[in-house]
Amino acid sequence: MNSLMLNTDGVQIPQLGFGVWQIPGDEAEQAVRTALEAGYRHIDTAAAYGNEEGVGRAVRDSGLPREKVFVTTKLWNGDHGRAEQAFDESLSRLGLDYVDLYLIHWPVPRQDAYVQAWRAFEKIYRDGRARAIGVSNFTVRTLTRLMEETDITPSINQIELHPYLQQREMRDFHEANGILTEAWSPLGQGRGLLGDPALAVLSEKYGKTPAQIVLRWHLQLGNVVIPKSATPARIKENIDVFDFILDTEDMAALGALNQGKRLGPDPDTFNVA
Numbered sequence: 001m002n003s004l005m006l007n008t009d010g011v012q013i014p015q016l017g018f019g020v021w022q023i024p025g026d027e028a029e030q031a032v033r034t035a036l037e038a039g040y041r042h043i044d045t046a047a048a049y050g051n052e053e054g055v056g057r058a059v060r061d062s063g064l065p066r067e068k069v070f071v072t073t074k075l076w077n078g079d080h081g082r083a084e085q086a087f088d089e090s091l092s093r094l095g096l097d098y099v100d101l102y103l104i105h106w107p108v109p110r111q112d113a114y115v116q117a118w119r120a121f122e123k124i125y126r127d128g129r130a131r132a133i134g135v136s137n138f139t140v141r142t143l144t145r146l147m148e149e150t151d152i153t154p155s156i157n158q159i160e161l162h163p164y165l166q167q168r169e170m171r172d173f174h175e176a177n178g179i180l181t182e183a184w185s186p187l188g189q190g191r192g193l194l195g196d197p198a199l200a201v202l203s204e205k206y207g208k209t210p211a212q213i214v215l216r217w218h219l220q221l222g223n224v225v226i227p228k229s230a231t232p233a234r235i236k237e238n239i240d241v242f243d244f245i246l247d248t249e250d251m252a253a254l255g256a257l258n259q260g261k262r263l264g265p266d267p268d269t270f271n272v273a
Helices: 025-038 052-060 077-094 114-126 140-149 168-176 197-206 210-221 232-239 248-255
Strands: 003-005 012-014 042-044 070-075 101-104 133-136 156-160 180-184
Touching: 025 042, 025 052, 025 232, 042 052, 052 070, 052 077, 070 077, 077 114, 101 114, 101 156, 114 133, 114 140, 133 140, 133 180, 140 168, 156 168, 168 180, 197 210, 197 248, 210 232, 210 248
Parallel strands: 042 070, 070 101, 101 133, 133 156, 156 180
Antiparallel strands: 003 012
């Protein structure tokens, strides 16, 4: 498993993680247990997912040393004004002493409280309750303001990113500012991407599934990637991507698939709290 260095005191994040968005709370424990058994060491959850309890149980009961499992959770939109209390509630649901990464889930521009929330994040980090802090769904505009008005640069920005939405401007901005890019919905939510003819050609060439081809593309771009599945066979398939390398021509072919179209909400207009 490859790991990437965050900009925070030498903390490393496993580049391929396991996401639990849309996995019900009563199924999350088994899904995470399966993922850990398959070799994943990075689990991504959020207060809004309603499954932190199951994730925490799986991590605690895995038999793995706590420091061997990288756990991310996120602050929900309505809690920007009470970030410290919301963090403590997430930590209690997880049943952990700390998290490895805590993210602001969305900037919620109309609410205009993400800078306030980030100052609370800085305290949580300095207190040692989160080993690293970052954001999710931030844009160049909201990230720039955050960095101008606070002390600590986010370690990561988790954004919608897949071959149909490649986010080159955001990736360039992240690289210029020492921020890692993390991809959610990396496989395009099963909405057409994996049936693209270009992926069928590469799947046959490498003897890998279309999903494995896409995940390998993310890894070679330098993205942190968190595919989600509740199916044991798919969970195992998604981590079996370290035994081949896409050549330059094939990376370019995948790069040509960009359509610039979102499947999820636009961060500039998503104001659900």
